[in-house]
Amino acid sequence: MKNAEGSKETVREAEWWRFEGEDVRCMLCPHVCLISPGKAGRCGVRIHVKGEGLRLSNYGMAASLAADPIEKKPLYHWKPGTSVLSLGSVGCSMHCPFCQNWQLAECSPFVSLHRIDPEDPARLAVQHGTPSVAFTYNEPLTWFEFLKDSCRLLREEKIPVVLVSNGMINAAPLEEIVPYIAAANIDLKAFTPDAYRVMGGDLDAVKRTIRTLSAAGTHVEVTFLLVPGINDDAFSFAEMASWLASLHPVPVLHISRYFPNREWRVPATPLERIKEFERIAHERLPWVYPGNIDGESCTRCLECGRVLLRRRRNTLLEKNIDEKGRCAFCESPTPVTL
Numbered sequence: 001m002k003n004a005e006g007s008k009e010t011v012r013e014a015e016w017w018r019f020e021g022e023d024v025r026c027m028l029c030p031h032v033c034l035i036s037p038g039k040a041g042r043c044g045v046r047i048h049v050k051g052e053g054l055r056l057s058n059y060g061m062a063a064s065l066a067a068d069p070i071e072k073k074p075l076y077h078w079k080p081g082t083s084v085l086s087l088g089s090v091g092c093s094m095h096c097p098f099c100q101n102w103q104l105a106e107c108s109p110f111v112s113l114h115r116i117d118p119e120d121p122a123r124l125a126v127q128h129g130t131p132s133v134a135f136t137y138n139e140p141l142t143w144f145e146f147l148k149d150s151c152r153l154l155r156e157e158k159i160p161v162v163l164v165s166n167g168m169i170n171a172a173p174l175e176e177i178v179p180y181i182a183a184a185n186i187d188l189k190a191f192t193p194d195a196y197r198v199m200g201g202d203l204d205a206v207k208r209t210i211r212t213l214s215a216a217g218t219h220v221e222v223t224f225l226l227v228p229g230i231n232d233d234a235f236s237f238a239e240m241a242s243w244l245a246s247l248h249p250v251p252v253l254h255i256s257r258y259f260p261n262r263e264w265r266v267p268a269t270p271l272e273r274i275k276e277f278e279r280i281a282h283e284r285l286p287w288v289y290p291g292n293i294d295g296e297s298c299t300r301c302l303e304c305g306r307v308l309l310r311r312r313r314n315t316l317l318e319k320n321i322d323e324k325g326r327c328a329f330c331e332s333p334t335p336v337t338l
């Protein structure tokens with residue numbers, strides 16, 4: 001991996017590992033990879049350097065940096081209508097055959113990397129006037145050490161942090177970062193261990209991450225990408241929705257439309273299937289939104305039924321919430337954080 005300036009890759013010691021004989025064991029995510037000298041773990045960015053231990057190849061290496069609408073993360077009930085400085089690197093702990101960002105996930109040599117320091121997210125957010133910073137695009141938990149260093153500095157500047165993640169992390173490292181995360185969108189890609197196995201993930205770990213963040217008071221929204229042939233079993237989706245409904249507070253659910261990518265070439269999710277899954281979710285959850293489709297979506301006041309928020313794709317078109325976060329029509333509390 002080379003950065004855009006052509007300099008040598010950035011290598012720094014990783015956290016959460018130990019020696020096991022000649023090998024090292026990474027304990028950051030549920031894969032707990034046992035890594036021989038000279039090899040990388042499944043995420044491709046944590047490397048066993050012989051005689052030194054586990055090193056990172058992506059510390060301070062940004063592949064993408066942009067100011068996005070917060071609705072694009074997607075977060076629909078948190079700071080609606082604001083922009084968020086969004087950044088990511090390369091590497092991913094899963095291998096979804098339909099990945100929409102597979103060049104970043106696979107650390108493709110065609111991805112240009114730019115060197116940044118942990119101070120830069122806060123500095124750039126202030127410079128561009130974005131009220132929050134999101135770690136997103138690739139899997140940010142494989143950027144754990146850079147994420148944590150940046151989060152400390154963002155907290156000093158009182159800039160809230162958003163995590164957009166597959167939720168694949170072990171309990172102890174998760175505890176370290178939870179206090180820094182103000183809002184999160186976590187992918188819940190299926191609700192059976194077998195479907196997660198196909199994608200190279202661990203359902204129990206992802207459920208634990210969602211539960212832990214919710215319990216800690218982080219604003220949590222969940223994205224389910226409906227992929228024909230992978231996770232389109234309505235029965236297990238209904239179980240997923242029931243499980244989400246058992247959390248406190250109940251998270252927002254986004255049901256997103258899949259389009260062919262990477263190795264998965266079946267046609268895009270039929271719109272009727274999205275509507276069917278929306279219906280199933282609505283029987284159990286108060287806040288369900290379709291994603292990756294044209295058309296408008298609304299958040300309505302649960303008391304008076306009037307429109308609180310109206311958006312088209314990632315653009316907020318209407319906001320009827322007062323400065324105290326109440327419905328502008330009937331002054332009832334809303335689920336939206338301003």
Ligand code: SF4
Nearest residue numbers: 026029032033041043
């Ligand atoms: S973070 Fe990477 S190296 Fe560590 S256990 Fe997970 S996939 Fe393996």
